[in-house]
Amino acid sequence: MIWKQSSIWPSGLSLVALIASSACASRPRSEVPAPTPPAALVLEEQGSFAVGGTVVTSPGTFNPYEPSSDGATLHGDHAYVSYQVPVDARALPLVFLHGAGQFSKSWETTPDGREGFQTIFLRRRFPVYLLDQPRRGNAGRSTVPVNVSATPDDQVWYGMFRFGVWPDFFPGVQFSRDPEALNQFFRSMTPNTGPFDAEVVSDAVSALFAKIGPGVLVTHSQGGGPGWLTAMKTSNVHALVSYEPGSGFVFPTGEVPAPMPSLTGPLEGVGVPLERFMRLTKIPIVVYFGDNIPEEPSPVPGLDNWRVRIAMARLFRDAINRHGGDATVVHLPELGIRGNTHFAFSDTNNVQIADLLSRFLAEKHLDRGDRP
Amino acid sequence: MIWKQSSIWPSGLSLVALIASSACASRPRSEVPAPTPPAALVLEEQGSFAVGGTVVTSPGTFNPYEPSSDGATLHGDHAYVSYQVPVDARALPLVFLHGAGQFSKSWETTPDGREGFQTIFLRRRFPVYLLDQPRRGNAGRSTVPVNVSATPDDQVWYGMFRFGVWPDFFPGVQFSRDPEALNQFFRSMTPNTGPFDAEVVSDAVSALFAKIGPGVLVTHSQGGGPGWLTAMKTSNVHALVSYEPGSGFVFPTGEVPAPMPSLTGPLEGVGVPLERFMRLTKIPIVVYFGDNIPEEPSPVPGLDNWRVRIAMARLFRDAINRHGGDATVVHLPELGIRGNTHFAFSDTNNVQIADLLSRFLAEKHLDRGDRP
Numbered sequence: 001m002i003w004k005q006s007s008i009w010p011s012g013l014s015l016v017a018l019i020a021s022s023a024c025a026s027r028p029r030s031e032v033p034a035p036t037p038p039a040a041l042v043l044e045e046q047g048s049f050a051v052g053g054t055v056v057t058s059p060g061t062f063n064p065y066e067p068s069s070d071g072a073t074l075h076g077d078h079a080y081v082s083y084q085v086p087v088d089a090r091a092l093p094l095v096f097l098h099g100a101g102q103f104s105k106s107w108e109t110t111p112d113g114r115e116g117f118q119t120i121f122l123r124r125r126f127p128v129y130l131l132d133q134p135r136r137g138n139a140g141r142s143t144v145p146v147n148v149s150a151t152p153d154d155q156v157w158y159g160m161f162r163f164g165v166w167p168d169f170f171p172g173v174q175f176s177r178d179p180e181a182l183n184q185f186f187r188s189m190t191p192n193t194g195p196f197d198a199e200v201v202s203d204a205v206s207a208l209f210a211k212i213g214p215g216v217l218v219t220h221s222q223g224g225g226p227g228w229l230t231a232m233k234t235s236n237v238h239a240l241v242s243y244e245p246g247s248g249f250v251f252p253t254g255e256v257p258a259p260m261p262s263l264t265g266p267l268e269g270v271g272v273p274l275e276r277f278m279r280l281t282k283i284p285i286v287v288y289f290g291d292n293i294p295e296e297p298s299p300v301p302g303l304d305n306w307r308v309r310i311a312m313a314r315l316f317r318d319a320i321n322r323h324g325g326d327a328t329v330v331h332l333p334e335l336g337i338r339g340n341t342h343f344a345f346s347d348t349n350n351v352q353i354a355d356l357l358s359r360f361l362a363e364k365h366l367d368r369g370d371r372p
Numbered sequence: 373m374i375w376k377q378s379s380i381w382p383s384g385l386s387l388v389a390l391i392a393s394s395a396c397a398s399r400p401r402s403e404v405p406a407p408t409p410p411a412a413l414v415l416e417e418q419g420s421f422a423v424g425g426t427v428v429t430s431p432g433t434f435n436p437y438e439p440s441s442d443g444a445t446l447h448g449d450h451a452y453v454s455y456q457v458p459v460d461a462r463a464l465p466l467v468f469l470h471g472a473g474q475f476s477k478s479w480e481t482t483p484d485g486r487e488g489f490q491t492i493f494l495r496r497r498f499p500v501y502l503l504d505q506p507r508r509g510n511a512g513r514s515t516v517p518v519n520v521s522a523t524p525d526d527q528v529w530y531g532m533f534r535f536g537v538w539p540d541f542f543p544g545v546q547f548s549r550d551p552e553a554l555n556q557f558f559r560s561m562t563p564n565t566g567p568f569d570a571e572v573v574s575d576a577v578s579a580l581f582a583k584i585g586p587g588v589l590v591t592h593s594q595g596g597g598p599g600w601l602t603a604m605k606t607s608n609v610h611a612l613v614s615y616e617p618g619s620g621f622v623f624p625t626g627e628v629p630a631p632m633p634s635l636t637g638p639l640e641g642v643g644v645p646l647e648r649f650m651r652l653t654k655i656p657i658v659v660y661f662g663d664n665i666p667e668e669p670s671p672v673p674g675l676d677n678w679r680v681r682i683a684m685a686r687l688f689r690d691a692i693n694r695h696g697g698d699a700t701v702v703h704l705p706e707l708g709i710r711g712n713t714h715f716a717f718s719d720t721n722n723v724q725i726a727d728l729l730s731r732f733l734a735e736k737h738l739d740r741g742d743r744p
Contacts, residue, residue: 040459041415046491047481050559058524064538065671067528074524075558082480087412103510108454109419119418138475138509140562142522148565150517152430152446156439166436186447187422190512191565193520299437 041122046084052207053078053134056143077194079204080132080139086122091369092215092238093127097205099221099246100196101157101189103137104130106220110346111185112176117218117345120354126367129212133201133226135194142194154186159302160264161342162292170292174339174347196222198248202229209236216366218357221246221342224287225270232272232279239366240285241357244342246309249316252277252323257315263297263304267312274323281325284364287313288330288356290340290347306342330356413494418456424579425450425506428515449566451576452504452511458494463741464587464610465499469577471593471618472568473529473561475509476502478592482718483557484548489590489717492726498739501584505573505598507566514566526558531674532636533714534664542664546711546719568594570620574601581608588738590729593618593714596659597642604644604651611738612657613729616714618681621688624649624695629687635669635676639684646695653697656736659685660702660728662712662719678714702728 054077060070082104083093096117098106107117107130115123122128132139135146155166163182164170175181205226209215218241219227225248231237232250247267251257252274259266293306313329320327332340337352344353361367426449432442454476455465468489470478479490479502487495494500504511507518527538535554536542547553577598581587590613591599597620603609604622619639623629624646631638665678685701692699704712709724716725733739 041418043413043415046413047485047487048477049481049485050556053559056524062527062538064527064531065673067531067673069524069528072524072528073526073558074522075526075555075561076522078559080477080559103512105420105452105510109421113419113421115419132510137512138477138504138562140475140509140512140520140565141559142520142563145522146520148512148514148518148520150446150448150514150566152428152441152444154445154447155434155436156441156444159436159439166434183447184422186445187425187450187452187513189447190510191514193512193563193565194522301437301439 039123041119042087043122044085044087044089046082048080048082050078050139051081051211052204054143074141074143076141076143077134077200077204078139078141079134079201079208080137081129081208083127083129084118084122085127086125088125089127090125090367092366093129093212094121095129095131095205095208095212095215095217097131097133097201097217097219097223097227098136099219099223099244101191102220103132103188103190105188106343106346110350111188112178112181112348113184114350116350117354117357120351124354124358127215129208129215131205131208133223134204135192135196135200137190139204140193144194146192146194148191148193154189157186157189159300160305162290162302162306163341165300165302170339172339173292173341174344174349175341176348198226198229201226202233205230206233209234212236214238216241216361219243219245220345222248224248228280231283232276235279235282237283239283239361239364240280241360242285242287243344244289244306244309245287245313246305249312250277250280251316251319255319257312260308260312262308263299263301267308269312269315277319278323280320280327281323283326284360284366285317285320285325285327286330286360287317287328288332288344288353289313290342290344291333291338293331411495413491414459415494416457416459416461418454420452420454422450422511423453423583424576426515446513446515448513448515449506449572449576450511450513451506451573451580452509453501453580455499455501456490456494457499458497460497461499462497462739464738465501465584466493467501467503467577467580467584467587467589469503469505469573469589469591469595469599470508471591471595471616473563474592475504475560475562477560478715478718482722483560484550484553484720485556486722488722489726489729492723496726496730499587501580501587503577503580505595506576507564507568507572509562511576512565516566518564518566520563520565526561529558529561531672532677534662534674534678535713537672537674542711544711545664545713546716546721547713548720570598570601573598574605577602578605581606584608586610588613588733591615591617592717594620596620597622600652603655604648607651607654609655611655611733611736612652613732614657614659615716616661616678616681617659617685618677621684622649622652623688623691627691629684632680632684634680635671635673639680641684641687649691650695652692652699653695655698656732656738657689657692657697657699658702658732659689659700660704660716660725661685662714662716663705663710665703
């Protein structure tokens with residue numbers, strides 16, 4: 001099985017679970033700004049830049065008349081960031097970090113051609129920053145070599161991302177049946193150009209927060225782990241929103257849960273000193289999981305995989321709250337929201353999913369004020 | 373020397389040269405819309421998608437209960453496209469294709485943090501499409517494997533891109549002396565995730581034009597070759613603008629010039645049937661080259677490299693015009709514009725360079741009308 005051999009899910013997981021905050025669903029809809037797709041999008045500013053990263057230097061002296069790698073440098077391991085600031089922007093930007101095999105596209109136009117969270121939240125007056133993590137997509141320059149294997153695996157991801165059991169879709173799954181949508185989805189994958197390294201990723205994301213100041217970090221899947229690390233490295237992460245984190249769950253040393261066996265391998269928590277862990281108790285954290293995640297072991301790897309990951313997420317939540325924090329796990333079916341894949345934010349009901357996030361941001365007073 | 377071993381400059385070049393059109397510089401400045409950086413940017417629409425590409429399938433049958441590459445597919449070799457349409461847009465979009473080692477960043481925020489052609493031309497009411505070519509940046513999914521070597525070579529590119537002779541800048545070069553600008557520039561490089569293939573690239577760019585209809589294709593450097601190929605594959609390319617094309621110059625069979633030796637290897641033209649070549653005579657073509665390109669052989673590889681490339685560009689121009697076409701080579705110093713690197717469109721005088729392009733588009737009636 002491909003994912004057992006890959007580093008897609010780095011070792012380390014563990015969690016503590018609360019019950020999805022019922023407050024999260026009880027806010028009147030009228031308080032949520034409705035998206036207005038046909039209206040013009042009015043931007044104060046947009047741009048892109050690299051942030052963070054390192055420089056490595058080859059031995060020797062560079063000779064411009066006989067150029068070679070002797071004495072040359074390589075600037076790599078940075079993140080690539082594109083950003084847009086709407087007019088009348090709110091104070092705190094949303095910073096989006098993709099998951100495994102993905103890049104900024106996760107948050108852009110959906111596979112079926114609708115607006116993604118990038119534009120939905122611009123319309124809701126948030127500055128939006130989209131990341132390509134180090135060694136991925138437009139942040140491709142890595143200080144560590146890698147072989148890009150070009151191995152066919154579309155159907156593996158189809159299962160892992162809970163579209164269905166190939167070649168069938170799950171009944172009622174929130175993914176378009178237009179074949180072009182699946183074509184677009186498969187083409188939104190892109191390989192690592194260097195080994196995945198959660199510390200390298202979180203260093204670059206931390207450098208972004210050092211540059212832009214306070215904001216809300218929104219992660220997906222494999223981005224969850226670097227997200228927790230980032231929030232422990234910088235106090236500029238004022239809240240964490242995580243869609244289906246799958247790995248890298250942190251726990252105080254001595255409180256790491258037992259590994260959880262699954263068809264896709266054991267899931268392990270990561271121990272960190274209590275002092276570092278306590279930083280996660282200072283900010284609101286919400287974790288969302290979609291539909292078709294079983295409570296009992298499943299013979300379908302893509303299902304059994306998420307059974308242990310939501311369980312670990314709940315232990316993570318419990319650990320944070322036990323130490324005085326404010327973490328919530330929202331299992332969408334518990335709110336009556338059915339059919340979501342691993343990509344709730346780009347599923348066919350993504351405006352409804354965006355409304356949930358807007359409510360969380362409002363409840364936690366993260367959508368206030370104007371940009372300085 | 374790194375570039376001799378690489379496929380950065382695929383074999384095949386040849387050209388025909390005219391003299392830079394003096395009309396290009398004689399238009400009154402008042403006809404060129406001035407950029408207004410502080411004003412809000414008002415967009416009708418923005419988004420991203422994959423276009424073109426192929427699907428490969430592994431032998432065997434995919435088993436969702438024991439997932440592997442058996443019977444799995446890989447969707448790859450597409451281009452990734454992000455686009456923005458301003459309100460009151462002109463009829464023809466500008467489609468931007470980067471060069472070797474680059475991605476869409478070439479046209480985005482400049483290394484010193486100013487607006488690039490993406491936003492400058494949005495402000496001038498053009499729909500703008502930015503490409504990542506197949507096997508590069510966000511279009512990373514390749515059907516052919518490759519090793520990403522992580523070889524230090526920043527200084528090699530510094531020389532090849534004519535910033536100076538490392539560690540010195542050329543006197544008067546249009547590049548910021550702020551060290552952060554060079555840091556940003558080096559981090560705007562990204563590796564190939566599969567072998568460079570001009571046919572694969574031009575197939576994807578042609579698929580984009582099939583999707584969006586008529587437009588103007590703007591290429592840089594190594595993108596020049598796929599640009600000529602695209603314009604021979606689709607009649608939707610209504611004009612070609614090429615910044616410092618370095619390779620892949622096409623000539624009618626039997627009219628290919630002799631290879632041009634240089635310190636970076638011989639530069640060769642590519643023969644194509646006259647019938648295909650004639651398609652390039654049906655549209656206006658303009659080619660721009662910057663400063664510090666010698667007429668005589670130079671001991672500096674990065675200079676000698678461009679000596680033969682501008683010479684081949686002039687032969688390319690001559691061949692097109694000999695067959696009734698409309699091609700121009702603009703050597704910027706001949707217009708009194710000094711100090712430009714290989715990246716005129718992001719140099720410190722890039723608004724002046726954008727003004728030249730606006731004039732070309734106006735002269736050729738490519739900036740008329742409204743979007744249907």
